[in-house]
Amino acid sequence: MDSAAERVAALLLAFGRRGTTGDHSVSDLARAVGRERSQVSRMLQALGRGGLVEQDSHTKRYRLSWNMLVLAAGAGDSSLLRAARPVLRALVARTGEVALLSVQRGNRSLTVLREESNQSLRAGGWVGRSSPLHCTASGRALLFDTDDDLVAELVAADLTTPMSGLSAPRTIEEVLERLRIERDRGYSMASEEVEIGLTSVGVPLRTPDGELVGVINVSGPTSRMINRLDDAARRLHGAATAIEGTLGRMLS
Structure with missing residues (x-):
């Protein structure tokens, strides 16, 4: 069984595998990592509180935050x-x-x-x-x-x-x-x-x-x-x- 850290890592890596846009729906990310939408939604909310992802207030789609991009750089x-x-x-x-x-x-x-x-x-x-x-x-x-x-x-x-x-x-x-x-x-x-x-x-x-x-x-x-x-x-x-x-x- 994978750990919580491994699940979070898989979710963050999924942002880099999805198409040509930087914004992703909860459903798309759930399919990418093979998990329930509700579980992925909770993980994204936690990552958002930690400053690693951010949610567009209009589309409700998620993107990696600047904190993550700076870390990547x-x-x-x-x-x-x-x-x-x-x-x-x-x-x-x-x-x-x-x-x-x-x-x-x-x-x-x-x-x-x-x-x-x-x-x-x-x-x-x-x-x-x-x-x-x-x-x-x-x-x-x-x-x-x-x-x-x-x-x-x-x-x-x-x-x-x-x-x-x-x-x-x-x-x-x-x-x-x-x-x-x-x-x-x-x-x-x-x-x-x-x-x-x-x-x-x-x-x-x-x-x-x-x-x-x-x-x-x-x-x-x-x-x-x-x-x-x-x-x-x-x-x-x-x-x-x-x-x-x-x-x-x-x-x-």
Whole structure:
């Protein structure tokens, strides 16, 4: 039998697995964790009193609180976060678009750092958000070193529920073909695959011994990004080199 702490952990993790919106109904969360709606409602009320989730007064839906997002921003590999933050800020200043750092967690791309300017499109991943691997620039870049069999295993569940009307790949063959192209050119690109009007470009980050530890990407309106893909990739490669150099010095 799982403990109360394990039940709370499962509920909090469910916020990162549910679709593309940050707000969730009690019923949706109950289905996600396989528990009674009344039990989940009581847990959410307790988490709300503790400042970990908040409820919209109009829709009655729940979202993670800023306290949780701040905790997420400080979690994980602090060396990677410290190395990336100033470089992403400079990248935002040069591109005017949102810049993000993501890492792989199971079959998801998890956003751990986000920088934006006042002119940035307020879209793309927020800190603590997880996204599918097969239809995001960060996700596919995280798969650059993954063999085809494991790619198929990681994306299989998401391919069974394709997002209608978007440009996401619908079969494992399409995923692998996009990966082959993106590996060859050195960057991933997802245009309107996960969100209409949004285009993202991603580049892997590696340790000095070549291990892929994360991805940085820039996201912006398709109308602005679609004719700037090569420039965005060039800037991302420069940013990745700077982050990797700092990370190497931190780890030496």
